Amino acid sequence: MTATNPEAVAALLRRVQRLEEMETARNHLHRYAAALDDPVPEEVAALFTEDGVLRTRRGDAAGRQGIAEFYRRLLEIDPAEKRHFIVAPETTWLEPGLVEIASYFLFTGRGADRSAIGWGTYVDRIRVTGDEALIAEKTITMHVGTDLGTGWAA
Structure with missing residues (x-):
């Protein structure tokens, strides 16, 4: 490729x-x-598009208000302090401004009377505009969520 080949330069710019x-x-x-480590439902929801969709085993939520309400209910059920980790993201560019990421997640948690651990998968479709990104669709599939006393034996 040479700088004088406009097609090659255009292809490189697209890549x-x-x-x-x-x-x-x-x-x-x-x-x-990181937002889930110190969750404020409205701040987590702000990471989604206005019409974003969240799918989980506990039900689906749509729009920022619905997503904030979902996380508010989740915090009422389990207010334990947690740390979240994203592992092995597989990133696929779908079209201009739309990226899909499939990844594993892990979390640890501690409450007043128990410690927790869990893992599963995320599939995210993320809208990108310039340097800004927002989640358009997120599917959370929980594989294991337990406390350390119970454990996770098969």
Whole structure:
């Protein structure tokens, strides 16, 4: 490729744009995990698009208000302090401004009378505009969620 080949330069610019969108989306997923470590439902919901959708085994939530309410109810059920970790993200560029990331997650938790551990998978579709990203769709599939006293034997 030479700088005088406009088609090659245009192809390179498209590749760089895809890579930048993928990296922006991946970084946003880490902002989501950090927000869950000290969750404020409205702040977690603000990481989604206005019409974002959250799918979980506990039900689905749509729109920022619905997503904030989902996390508010979750905190009422389990107010334990948690730490979230995202592992092995597989990032796929779908189209301009849309990236899908499939990843594993882990969490640890501690409450007044118990310690918890859990893991599962996320599938996220993330809208990217310039340096900004928002989750358009998130599917959370919990594989294990337990306390350390009970354990996770098969």
